[in-house]
Amino acid sequence: MSTSTLTRKKSVNNIPVNRKPVSWRRVGAWALVVLAVAVTVAPFLWMLRTAFSSNAALASNAGNLLPADFSLGAFKRVLGMQTPEEAIAEGGSGAAINFWLYLRNSVIFATVTTAGQVFFSAMAAYAFSRLRWPGRNAVFGLFLATMMVPPIFTALPNFIMIKNLGLLNTFAGLTLPYLFMTPFAIFFLRQFFLSMSREVEEAAMLDGAKHLRIFFQIVLPNAAAPLATLALLTFIGQWNEYFWPLLAGQDESVRVLTVGLGVFKSQSPQGAPDWSGLMAATLVAAIPVLLLFMAFGKKVVNSIGFSGIK
Amino acid sequence: MTTLTKQQQDPAARVRRPKAAKPDRKSFIHRSGDLKVALFFIFPAMIGFVAFYLVPTIRGVYLSFTEYSILGDPTWIGIKNYTAMLGDELFWNAMAVTVQYVGLNIGFQTVIALGLALLMHRVAKSTFIRGALLLPFLVANVIVALLWFWMLDYQLGIVNEIISWMGLPRIAFFGSEQWAIPTIAAVNVWRHMGYTALLIFAGLQSIPNHVYEVASLDGSSPTRTFWSITMPLLRPVMVLVLVVTVIGSFQVFDTVAVTTAGGPINASRVIQMYIYQKAFGESDFGYASALSVILFVILALVAFVQMKFLKGNESDLD
Numbered sequence: 001m002s003t004s005t006l007t008r009k010k011s012v013n014n015i016p017v018n019r020k021p022v023s024w025r026r027v028g029a030w031a032l033v034v035l036a037v038a039v040t041v042a043p044f045l046w047m048l049r050t051a052f053s054s055n056a057a058l059a060s061n062a063g064n065l066l067p068a069d070f071s072l073g074a075f076k077r078v079l080g081m082q083t084p085e086e087a088i089a090e091g092g093s094g095a096a097i098n099f100w101l102y103l104r105n106s107v108i109f110a111t112v113t114t115a116g117q118v119f120f121s122a123m124a125a126y127a128f129s130r131l132r133w134p135g136r137n138a139v140f141g142l143f144l145a146t147m148m149v150p151p152i153f154t155a156l157p158n159f160i161m162i163k164n165l166g167l168l169n170t171f172a173g174l175t176l177p178y179l180f181m182t183p184f185a186i187f188f189l190r191q192f193f194l195s196m197s198r199e200v201e202e203a204a205m206l207d208g209a210k211h212l213r214i215f216f217q218i219v220l221p222n223a224a225a226p227l228a229t230l231a232l233l234t235f236i237g238q239w240n241e242y243f244w245p246l247l248a249g250q251d252e253s254v255r256v257l258t259v260g261l262g263v264f265k266s267q268s269p270q271g272a273p274d275w276s277g278l279m280a281a282t283l284v285a286a287i288p289v290l291l292l293f294m295a296f297g298k299k300v301v302n303s304i305g306f307s308g309i310k
Numbered sequence: 311m312t313t314l315t316k317q318q319q320d321p322a323a324r325v326r327r328p329k330a331a332k333p334d335r336k337s338f339i340h341r342s343g344d345l346k347v348a349l350f351f352i353f354p355a356m357i358g359f360v361a362f363y364l365v366p367t368i369r370g371v372y373l374s375f376t377e378y379s380i381l382g383d384p385t386w387i388g389i390k391n392y393t394a395m396l397g398d399e400l401f402w403n404a405m406a407v408t409v410q411y412v413g414l415n416i417g418f419q420t421v422i423a424l425g426l427a428l429l430m431h432r433v434a435k436s437t438f439i440r441g442a443l444l445l446p447f448l449v450a451n452v453i454v455a456l457l458w459f460w461m462l463d464y465q466l467g468i469v470n471e472i473i474s475w476m477g478l479p480r481i482a483f484f485g486s487e488q489w490a491i492p493t494i495a496a497v498n499v500w501r502h503m504g505y506t507a508l509l510i511f512a513g514l515q516s517i518p519n520h521v522y523e524v525a526s527l528d529g530s531s532p533t534r535t536f537w538s539i540t541m542p543l544l545r546p547v548m549v550l551v552l553v554v555t556v557i558g559s560f561q562v563f564d565t566v567a568v569t570t571a572g573g574p575i576n577a578s579r580v581i582q583m584y585i586y587q588k589a590f591g592e593s594d595f596g597y598a599s600a601l602s603v604i605l606f607v608i609l610a611l612v613a614f615v616q617m618k619f620l621k622g623n624e625s626d627l628d
Contacts, residue, residue: 026433039500124356127351127352143355146364153603153606154362156585156599157369181355240453242451258450258451261456273463304444
């Protein structure tokens with residue numbers, strides 16, 4: 001297959017020829033690409049199809065590709081817009097469930113932790129990349145070392161501490177462990193700050209500018225792109241977080257979407273689960289990330305696929 | 311599993327700018343007052359670090375030597391939690407189940423991701439295709455798990471509809487002891503293959519073109535080029551990817567928690583599920599902490615062995 005790559009590369013380097021040799025290899029490779037994309041995307045379409053189906057009609061139309069007996073009932077059920085009687089009639093559990101509330105909680109949880117984490121990590125990264133102070137490298141090494149500690153390991157003691165502080169089932173308890181930093185965020189930003197040119201900062205320093213001003217008016221604006229990427233990745237990660245909210249945020253008032261989904265699934269009638277309701281709920285939970293991805297997909301993709309080892 | 315995301319991103323970052331990791335340049339204007347300013351800038355992060363990383367880590371190790379039910383105070387019992395583990399069949403079962411999961415998950419995921427990365431590199435460079443393949447990774451574990459829980463349902467799931475349409479017997483994917491772990495592994499292969507492929511793809515792009523050109527001039531066949539050039543040059547990236555994915559894979563929890571909850575019987579009770587149940591189901595925080603210490607040690611060993619392996623290969627391109 002590398003021959004076809006070479007042919008193409010050469011045509012770019014020498015004469016711009018648009019014709020590419022059509023070989024069975026190439027056709028086969030494209031078939032595999034199409035297959036991979038289909039396998040990736042099809043389940044999401046199935047989610048959509050099920051969410052817009054009426055739960056009662058699913059059984060008799062299991063193999064039908066279009067929504068079975070098109071209905072918005074599942075969404076109404078999930079968003080608390082049906083009475084328990086209506087919900088039970090349509091195959092739901094009838095238990096009070098309100099994904100509007102969980103949606104709000106997820107927005108608060110993900111936004112607060114992302115904003116705090118990115119900002120405070122940027123401050124720390126500034127101290128690690130721009131300031132000289134005794135013990136700097138040792139402290140940075142210690143920060144990095146904790147990247148190795150598996151989250152479950154700190155989750156148990158953190159749970160005990162949050163419980164002892166009386167912060168279980170509050171937004172404070174939910175967000176505090178993520179609010180100040182993650183070793184990864186500091187590492188990521190420090191790397192970027194180190195690679196930034198310092199001429200402007202040095203000039204500003206000569207003009208008597210203080211570090212605070214340099215940080216806010218020079219470093220942060222210049223690092224807008226990596227800060228945005230980090231914030232985007234952090235937000236998606238926080239939005240999807242399950243383990244910690246499961247421990248510290250069981251109460252309905254602070255329950256986030258991922259935890260709500262688990263509860264919804266376990267409440268669903270065992271013999272005949274509310275599949276359309278469940279898929280409508282997953283769709284509601286996935287939509288914000290899907291929207292973000294549609295808006296900033298390229299940024300996300302490039303943040304992972306970018307340049308590689310030089 | 312966000313943490314998995316974070317951990318997975320970290321080498322990508324390391325991959326990106328290894329040069330910048332050097333201690334910083336000395337050209338900056340230094341003043342003796344930097345310490346005060348530095349304390350100000352690092353203060354919030356320091357609170358977070360000490361309160362939620364450093365102290366909990368030490369406390370976790372301490373708790374593993376105690377009996378503690380969260381009510382009252384921990385009682386020091388020495389290494390009893392660790393000796394109890396030796397005779398704990400559920401612990402060994404959890405280890406076996408986890409290792410089986412990691413083997414299946416990493417095995418298939420790595421091979422498929424490598425294939426996808428080669429396809430991305432050679433035929434399909436479009437960002438759109440890369441984006442599509444990345445999609446499952448951006449959606450929560452819980453969502454992916456529930457989606458497949460529905461598609462693999464015994465009665466109504468589309469996959470079993472297709473299986474039965476082909477005249478084969480239906481499979482209880484999540485409901486049978488023999489299928490539970492392979493199913494969970496497959497679901498997570500589906501979620502992670504695009505992301506892993508992107509990491510490998512980044513590595514592929516770093517192999518200079520002239521290497522391929524020389525190989526082609528020498529009349530090397532595509533297969534030979536792959537095995538004698540692409541793979542050896544890609545090895546450092548592959549090892550990094552493996553370190554990250556194996557560590558993440560050992561900590562599988564979300565998918566298990568919302569689908570099988572460890573069942574049927576003990577078939578899918580992976581180690582993190584067992585820790586969770588010990589701590590929050592049986593209020594045995596001491597024993598759960600000891601289990602976490604063991605998980606931590608295993609992960610450290612895995613990383614260490616793989617990183618050593620990596621160092622031996624770092625100079626391949628020079």
